[in-house]
Every structure is written in structure tokens, then in C-alpha cells.
Amino acid sequence: MASSSSRFLNKSVSGPFLALVAWLVTLLRPIHCNQIPLKNLQTEAASSEAGKIVKKVAIIGSGPSGAATAYFLRKQSSSDLTYKIALFEKEAELGGRVSSIVVPGHDLDSVEVGVTAFSEQDAILNDIVDDVGLKQDIVSAYHPNKSAIWDGQHTTPRIPTRTITWRDWADMTRLYGLGFVQSMHLTKDTFSTLSRLHEAIPIHNIYRSMHQLDAADSLWWTPSAYLRSKWISGKFVDEYATASIRALFGQDKFDSNAYHLALALNSLIQAPLRLKGGNSKLIDGMIAASLAEVHHSRQVMEITNSSNDSVRVRSRSVSKEEPEEFETSFDSVIIAAPWASTGISLPDLTIQPATVEYTEMHVTHFLSPFDLNPQTFKLEIGDPFPDDIMSLPVKTPNPTGKPHIFDFFRLTKVQSLPAQKQRPDLNLYRLLTPQATTPAQLLSLLRIPKECAADPISWEHSHHWPFAYPKADYEQYPYFSEVADNIYITANIELIGSRLETAVTMGKNMAKLVDAQLREQIGAQKCQVESIELDE
Numbered sequence: 001m002a003s004s005s006s007r008f009l010n011k012s013v014s015g016p017f018l019a020l021v022a023w024l025v026t027l028l029r030p031i032h033c034n035q036i037p038l039k040n041l042q043t044e045a046a047s048s049e050a051g052k053i054v055k056k057v058a059i060i061g062s063g064p065s066g067a068a069t070a071y072f073l074r075k076q077s078s079s080d081l082t083y084k085i086a087l088f089e090k091e092a093e094l095g096g097r098v099s100s101i102v103v104p105g106h107d108l109d110s111v112e113v114g115v116t117a118f119s120e121q122d123a124i125l126n127d128i129v130d131d132v133g134l135k136q137d138i139v140s141a142y143h144p145n146k147s148a149i150w151d152g153q154h155t156t157p158r159i160p161t162r163t164i165t166w167r168d169w170a171d172m173t174r175l176y177g178l179g180f181v182q183s184m185h186l187t188k189d190t191f192s193t194l195s196r197l198h199e200a201i202p203i204h205n206i207y208r209s210m211h212q213l214d215a216a217d218s219l220w221w222t223p224s225a226y227l228r229s230k231w232i233s234g235k236f237v238d239e240y241a242t243a244s245i246r247a248l249f250g251q252d253k254f255d256s257n258a259y260h261l262a263l264a265l266n267s268l269i270q271a272p273l274r275l276k277g278g279n280s281k282l283i284d285g286m287i288a289a290s291l292a293e294v295h296h297s298r299q300v301m302e303i304t305n306s307s308n309d310s311v312r313v314r315s316r317s318v319s320k321e322e323p324e325e326f327e328t329s330f331d332s333v334i335i336a337a338p339w340a341s342t343g344i345s346l347p348d349l350t351i352q353p354a355t356v357e358y359t360e361m362h363v364t365h366f367l368s369p370f371d372l373n374p375q376t377f378k379l380e381i382g383d384p385f386p387d388d389i390m391s392l393p394v395k396t397p398n399p400t401g402k403p404h405i406f407d408f409f410r411l412t413k414v415q416s417l418p419a420q421k422q423r424p425d426l427n428l429y430r431l432l433t434p435q436a437t438t439p440a441q442l443l444s445l446l447r448i449p450k451e452c453a454a455d456p457i458s459w460e461h462s463h464h465w466p467f468a469y470p471k472a473d474y475e476q477y478p479y480f481s482e483v484a485d486n487i488y489i490t491a492n493i494e495l496i497g498s499r500l501e502t503a504v505t506m507g508k509n510m511a512k513l514v515d516a517q518l519r520e521q522i523g524a525q526k527c528q529v530e531s532i533e534l535d536e
Contacts, residue, residue: 063096068507100278179236
């Protein structure tokens with residue numbers, strides 16, 4: 001793996017070249033009347049309805065970016081143009097990385113097993129929540145008062161994550177010098193840049209837009225290189241910054257960039273929000289508002305351009321013993337899912353979507369009447385135990401040649417449930433790991449008495465996310481949103497950090513891009529018709 005300095009040198013060479021390519025492509029994009037072949041405005045994929053032009057758009061993927069694309073595309077409808085939206089989801093349930101479950105037999109609100117969260121700073125997402133009538137359902141998600149960092153052999157002193165007192169500032173300064181204070185300023189600057197990026201929507205090329213905002217370097221720099229450029233180094237980078245990125249994105253510092261770092265640091269001090277009844281309600285609300293025709297358990301196999309400028313989508317049902325195949329024409333197709341997960345054939349590509357490597361994450365929730373075992377984390381029994389433990393990559397094994405504990409990203413005591421009738425007090429834990437956990441590994445986390453009559457773990461639920469977060473390999477990233485004529489992919493905005501707000505931002509950007517492109521084509525076609533009529 002390349003060092004942070006060599007990565008930056010490589011990226012600084014390729015970055016301006018990509019920006020030049022983006023600029024040249026943009027010069028070629030304007031469409032004039034004589035550049036579009038004449039065709040009737042009422043094609044197989046576009047019809048007229050009560051004086052309106054109706055355009056058919058397919059969206060592949062019902063996660064937050066797909067649902068938001070449908071939601072914002074519906075908002076682009078006007079008196080002269082409306083959209084007929086079809087949403088394809090290969091799974092039986094909608095939502096993608098947004099997933100909520102209920103703990104059976106317990107008086108608990110839904111538990112989020114997805115790898116998403118939002119906060120008061122997420123302007124676009126909060127506007128959607130308000131618009132679909134869910135504002136009254138916003139509640140505070142669990143946020144630990146203190147966190148600790150586990151390096152494989154030792155646990156650091158407790159770190160403030162919610163209310164930061166003067167004593168906390170003093171402790172953090174003692175541990176990390178001015179790194180903690182300076183990083184908070186960097187986080188504010190990052191969110192200011194993201195706000196300006198939102199104002200630049202629609203964006204066709206993410207790198208060019210970031211370059212125009214004088215913020216592109218942060219896409220290329222690893223967190224270590226970026227912090228060193230701001231005179232922040234040493235223990236803060238190796239410990240606090242690294243643990244923060246692993247806790248939020250499940251990535252090491254060489255697999256992310258300065259924006260991932262800022263988002264990770266902000267997530268530790270900004271209390272997260274959720275929707276009562278589950279964040280899945282947000283997905284349902286956006287899709288309902290879009291009036292989209294939803295196709296559950298429908299896998300898209302191939303997307304091709306047709307001779308009449310429409311796009312053909314070939315799909316099949318996956319819930320039947322004998323899959324049924326379908327072929328439908330659309331004016332535009334939007335791929336709102338990790339490209340590596342789709343398996344779609346795209347023979348007409350002008351820009352090849354890259355195979356981006358993603359972080360694999362396992363999310364495990366479990367209930368136990370027992371507390372976490374301090375000795376597992378090399379703490380003394382009776383010492384104050386943190387509610388939240390972030391981990392560093394395990395480097396040094398113990399004398400037996402094995403790590404003291406299996407590798408994990410984050411372990412959190414989410415909630416304590418008081419005893420009811422014959423049920424003892426219970427603790428709800430959330431564990432994020434790179435690999436599936438075994439029952440023995442979960443039990444090793446708990447302080448279980450030798451003579452124990454109670455069930456150590458009364459309930460467990462694990463979910464595997466093979467495409468949790470994209471790694472920051474920007475030589476592989478698709479910088480352009482349009483990868484073929486009228487075929488788009490949302491993934492490029494994940495360059496600046498994959499989270500719920502980023503996903504809905506991708507959807508808003510894609511809806512505006514597609515709407516502008518289709519209106520441009522309609523205008524050019526009308527212009528060409530009028531030109532022919534004048535000639536006659």
C-alpha cells in the first residue's frame with residue numbers, strides 16, 4: 001500500500017489531467033438544433049398526456065439515493081413536462097442501506113441495522129423529512145457520553161463525545177496537543193464547503209465542481225497528509241483520527257480522504273437523529289411522494305441504447321421459481337446502486353463505470369443481562385467503563401501470538417432496559433465488525449459469573465453489508481454522472497463521504513441533471529421541427 005505522501009503525489013498529477021478532460025467534455029456537451037436527429041415527440045418511451053409531455057425514467061436501486069432521485073424528479077415536473085417513474089429493486093424489501101428492525105418480545109422502538117445516520121446539520125435530508133410529513137417523528141438517537149480507544153492491548157482514557165466541558169478540553173489537549181481543537185475548525189470548514197457544493201447542484205463532474213470550489217485537493221489527500229498540511233500530526237492522527245474513521249466508515253486512514261475524516265470527527269460530537277418507528281419510514285415517504293411504480297424482487301440484467309434514442313431495460317423477477325423476463329423502454333435510466341453489486345450489462349458505454357472497492361461490514365445487535373467485561377479491554381474491575389469503544393487496527397499480537405480480542409470497528413452499549421416481571425435488567429449492544437462474529441466471540445465481551453443461570457445472550461440479530469462504504473481509490477472512481485447517452489450513475493458524489501445526507505444529495509443532483517438534459521433535448525427537437533416547417 002502506498003504511503004500517504006506518494007498517494008498525494010500520484011493524485012496531484014492525475015487530478016489536473018482529469019479536470020482538463022472534464023472541461024473539454026463540457027465544451028462538447030451543448031446541444032444545438034442540428035445535432036439531434038428529428039423524431040416525433042411521441043415515441044415508445046415518451047407520450048403526451050393532457051397537453052403535457054410525459055417522459056419515462058427508470059431508477060435502479062431503492063436505497064436512499066434511488067428513493068431521493070425519484071422524489072426530486074417528481075418535484076421537477078411542471079405544467080409542460082411530467083415524469084413516469086419506474087423503480088427497480090432486486091431485493092424483496094426497499095431501502096438499501098437503510099434498514100430498521102423490531103426486537104421481538106421487548107418494549108423497544110425500532111433498531112437501526114443500517115449503516116446510516118443523520119443530524120441537524122443535514123439540511124437537504126431534514127427538508128425531505130419535513131416535506132413528507134415525518135418531522136414530528138424525529139427523535140434523538142443514542143449517543144454515548146464517553147468513548148474509549150482500544151489498540152489491541154490497551155484502552156485509552158475516556159474521550160468526550162457529547163457534552164464537552166472545560167475539563168474535557170484540558171484532557172484532550174493533554175492527550176493530543178492542539179490536534180483536537182484544530183480538527184474541530186477543520187470540520188466546520190468542511191461542512192461549509194459541502195454547503196457550497198449543494199448550491200452548485202446540478203453537478204455533471206464531481207472533480208471539476210470541487211476544483212471550482214478550491215476544495216479538490218481534499219479529495220486526493222489521505223487524512224494523515226491533510227492533517228499534516230494543517231500542522232496536525234503525531235498521536236492525534238495515529239490514534240483519534242484513525243479510530244474515528246474506522247468507527248464510522250469501517251476503513252483505515254489510507255482508504256479514505258479528508259472529507260471522510262471530517263465527517264467521522266463530526267459524528268463523534270454531533271448527536272445523531274433517527275425517526276421514531278425506523279429510518280425506513282423516510283424511504284417509504286420519498287417513494288410514496290414520487291408516485292413511482294415500484295418493482296420489488298426485479299433484477300435488471302441489461303441496459304442498451306435503442307435506435308430511436310430511447311433506452312431499453314431488460315429485467316427479470318427473482319422471487320419466482322421460474323423467473324419471468326421483461327423488456328421496457330425509457331427516456332433515461334439512472335443506476336442508483338453500487339455498480340459492483342448490480343451485475344448489469346452495459347454494452348453501449350462511453351465511460352466505463354469503475355469497479356470501486358467497498359468496505360464490508362457486519363452489524364450485530366444483541367441483548368444481555370451482563371455488562372461488558374473490563375478485563376477483556378485491560379481495565380480494572382470497578383474502573384469507570386465507557387459506553388462506546390472504538391478500535392485501532394491490531395498490529396502487535398500478545399505473547400501467545402494471537403490478538404487479545406477479535407478485530408472490530410466499534411462496540412457500543414446502546415440502551416439499558418429495566419427489569420419487568422420475570423425478566424432481569426437487559427443491555428442492548430451494537431457491534432460493528434469486518435467479519436461475521438461467532439457466539440464465543442460475543443460471549444468473550446461479557447462479564448459472566450461462573451455460576452450463571454441466566455441466558456448470557458437472550459436475543460441476537462446480525463446483518464451483513466457487503467457494500468457498506470466505498471473506499472477512496474480515486475483512480476477508479478467515475479467522475480462523470482452520465483456514462484452513456486441518457487444512462488446515469490449516482491456513485492461519483494460518494495467521493496466526499498458516503499452517508500445518508502450524501503445519498504439524498506446524490507438523488508437531488510441526479511434528478512436535476514436528468515431533468516435539464518431531457519428538457520434540452522425536447523427544446524432542440526421542437527427547434528428542429530419549427531425549422532423544417534419554416535423551410536416548407
